[in-house]
Amino acid sequence: MNRCHFDDGKVDIPIAVSARHCHLSEKDFHCLFGDDCKLEKWKDLSQPGEFASHQLITIQGPKGKIESVRVLGPFRKETQIEISQTDSIKLGVTPQIRLSGQLDDSSPITLIGPKGVLHKEKGLIIAQAHIHMSPDDAKQFQVYDGDIVRVEVNTSRPIQFLNVVVRVSENYVLEMHIDTDEANAAAFTPNIKGKLLKLV
CATH class of the missing domain: 2.40.40.20 (Barwin-like endoglucanases)
Structure with a gap:
């Protein structure tokens, strides 16, 4: 109301300004970075308990890829990737504008880490x-x-x-x-x- x-x-x-970034589930994090890797804090963010990590991934779409996408912590229940409309053009994807956590029918995306590649059927959004x-x-x-x-x-x-x-x-x-x-x-x-x- x-x-x-x-x-x-x-x-x-x-x-x-919230630049492109991703939130990973713990399972997906280890798929991308290996079973022994830990999410390492780089710096705290403005919201209590939220932080930017040292870890970076590449996101791949049908038309292109974007490297050095920052992983934020802590882990989430579901993996979520947030990009801009300009990013979506480069990737060749059509994500919807959504609030964080509203991932039903969100767009697919491929995540590339140093230890693995993961295709997600949902999770890519433009944050409202x-x-x-x-x-x-x-x-x-x-x-x-x-x-x-x-x-x-x-x-x-x-x-x-x-x-x-x-x-x-x-x-x-x-x-x-x-x-x-x-x-x-x-x-x-x-x-x-x-x-x-x-x-x-």
Whole structure:
């Protein structure tokens, strides 16, 4: 439900660019990297408990491949690969725009690691723009988990992002995630923030 009744301009939302990456199940990780390999943390990400690992894979589509795709941790129940629309053209695939974890009828993709090759019948998506927030943040914004909002970004190329999904959890830190195509369209620069607007 869409209940955005707060005053415009009260709070700015930090925005982060989510480059192509993959989340692997533990089984698929060992298929790609070997039974003795461990998922090695490279650096922490903004959301608590999430991290970028040292491990990289290649993703292969019908028309091309993309190397050095970062594996994020911790392990997921299901393998999920997130790319941009531009990436999909290079690969020759047609993934749908989905929220993380919504993998039913998602696109197939081939994963290539140093120790194995794995074809997944599903798991490839373009991530829908979304905002992570805590219950306290949601109360301040007067929104609920699953609400659809719009966010205005005032850069040298001002833009409004529509159909932005609110995701609420005790484990989340306030931050909006967009992909590289969306960032380029907005002439994104570091430390840019967005204004959450009332729906019309």
